[in-house]
Amino acid sequence: MALLSLIIYIPLQIVFLPLSVFGALLQAYKQMVVSKRLGISQTAIEIINGRWTMHIFGMRDDEATARLAAALPNNSLLGMWLALFPLWVKYKIAGKPSIYPQLPELGSENLVNFVISRTLYFDCIIERAIPEVEQFVFMGAGYDTRAYGKLMQNNVKFFELDQTNVQQQKIAALESAGIPCEHLSFVSIDFSSEKLFDKLIEAGFDPDKKTLFLWEGVTLYLSQADVRRTMQAIRANAAKGSVLLADIYADRFLQMVRKGAGKKTMDYTNEGVDFSLDFTTEYEKTLSNFISSESMTVGETFFMGRNSEKGPFMAVVEMTCE
Ligand SMILES: C[S@@+](CC[C@H](N)C(=O)[O-])C[C@H]1O[C@@H](n2cnc3c(N)ncnc32)[C@H](O)[C@@H]1O
Numbered sequence: 001m002a003l004l005s006l007i008i009y010i011p012l013q014i015v016f017l018p019l020s021v022f023g024a025l026l027q028a029y030k031q032m033v034v035s036k037r038l039g040i041s042q043t044a045i046e047i048i049n050g051r052w053t054m055h056i057f058g059m060r061d062d063e064a065t066a067r068l069a070a071a072l073p074n075n076s077l078l079g080m081w082l083a084l085f086p087l088w089v090k091y092k093i094a095g096k097p098s099i100y101p102q103l104p105e106l107g108s109e110n111l112v113n114f115v116i117s118r119t120l121y122f123d124c125i126i127e128r129a130i131p132e133v134e135q136f137v138f139m140g141a142g143y144d145t146r147a148y149g150k151l152m153q154n155n156v157k158f159f160e161l162d163q164t165n166v167q168q169q170k171i172a173a174l175e176s177a178g179i180p181c182e183h184l185s186f187v188s189i190d191f192s193s194e195k196l197f198d199k200l201i202e203a204g205f206d207p208d209k210k211t212l213f214l215w216e217g218v219t220l221y222l223s224q225a226d227v228r229r230t231m232q233a234i235r236a237n238a239a240k241g242s243v244l245l246a247d248i249y250a251d252r253f254l255q256m257v258r259k260g261a262g263k264k265t266m267d268y269t270n271e272g273v274d275f276s277l278d279f280t281t282e283y284e285k286t287l288s289n290f291i292s293s294e295s296m297t298v299g300e301t302f303f304m305g306r307n308s309e310k311g312p313f314m315a316v317v318e319m320t321c322e
Contacts, residue, residue: 005094013086023082027075034074035269040166042269044142045075047217050101050115051145052080056088057097060120064145064179071177072143073169109304111256114314118247121302121316122216128300129243129318130154134209137161137200139230140191140218143170148179156212157185159205161196164188191218192226197237210239215246220254224275231294235321244296244319248287250279253313279303279311291319 013020027049035042052069054060070077081088084100091097102113109117126146130136134156138144141160160167167188174181185203189196201207213234219227234244254276256262266272277286283306288298299318306312 002094002098005090005098008093009086009090012089016086019082020084020086023076023079023084025079027079027083030074030076030079032265032268038074038165038169040074040169041142041163041271042074042265043217043221043271044166045072047115047119048072048143048145049075049080051119052077053084053101054116054119056084057091057101059097059101059103059116060123062145062149064148065143067177067179068143068145068148068170068173071173073173106302107305107307109313111313114304117302117304118216118314118316121304122214122245122247125245125300125316125318126151126212126214129212129245130156132210132241133212133243135159135205135211137205137211137213139196139213139215140221141170142166142217143173144214144216145179146214147184148174148181152183157204158183159185159187159200159203161187161189161199163190191222191230196230196233207237208239211242213238213242213244215244217247219246219275220249220257220273221271222275227275228294231296231319235295238321240321242321243299244321245317246319247314247316248290249273249276249314250283250312251276252280252310279313279315281311283311283315287315287317291317296320297322 031042031045048065048069051062051065055062055066069075087100101116103116103120104110104113130151136156137159138147139161141162147158147160167186171186187199187203189199254273257266257273277290279286283303291298296319299320302316303312304314
């Protein structure tokens with residue numbers, strides 16, 4: 001079937017190419033121009049579309065993402081379908097995705113598939129950690145839909161934190177997609193200027209209950225001082241045994257983002273990048289020194305792209321407050 005799928009895919013992709021290009025442009029327009037007009041994050045769209053792609057290619061069941069992605073005004077699923085249709089036909093014939101999307105082996109992750117790998121690594125730690133906690137805080141939740149899917153079966157209280165504009169737009173889109181969100185507490189915050197725990201406690205957070213804090217795709221947009229300040233707040237205020245999950249980026253990743261098209265797109269919606277660590281050599285030590293300098297303990301860690309001679313380009317890491 002793999003060979004048949006390739007034989008059908010190649011001519012289909014050639015004939016479909018103008019539509020695929022149009023689809024990609026339509027999606028880029030919505031993601032960039034409409035996000036800017038609404039004053040909201042365009043990077044969060046990148047992530048929900050990565051997860052939508054995983055959903056339609058059978059890699060990760062996520063009905064809430066499919067519904068939310070369709071309801072966001074700064075997204076175009078028509079554009080996504082046009083861009084990916086030939087690959088989707090290939091996937092349907094072969095019975096598994098190939099070319100894109102892909103889950104590379106641990107250590108061989110790349111920039112094309114990094115949202116896919118990152119999402120699945122976080123899922124894996126969350127699945128193990130969630131039975132141990134009573135509260136789940138999504139920090140910089142964006143369009144994450146984990147709190148509207150199978151995690152609801154766990155008896156935990158959910159909090160979603162994000163900047164006001166992004167959050168209000170998400171709530172409106174959830175409503176128009178018919179996704180119930182009454183079980184969640186939404187808390188608007190700017191990590192750079194507001195106190196995390198004042199805001200959380202105001203929203204009903206209990207500092208005596210073990211909590212899972214998920215900080216996915218956010219640290220790179222903050223300064224090192226703000227990242228440290230937030231870690232210190234969690235260390236000082238969260239119950240013993242609470243867990244912080246985050247991704248920390250390598251200097252080389254941020255250098256790439258700051259160049260060429262990456263820089264132009266980030267500048268366009270004023271989403272600059274800042275915090276990273278040097279993972280060129282002794283990356284395990286670099287990461288663990290950083291985490292232990294904030295009196296936290298390193299748990300399960302995925303160094304993505306670590307097979308490269310330049311070192312990993314990012315790490316998904318579990319940190320525990322002892
Ligand atoms: C790339 S998105 C990731 C969203 C989500 N965690 C996910 O994985 O789908 C980055 C998110 O961080 C939020 N963010 C960035 N800087 C922030 C800040 N200073 N305070 C609060 N949220 C911030 C953005 O609004 C956006 O929703």
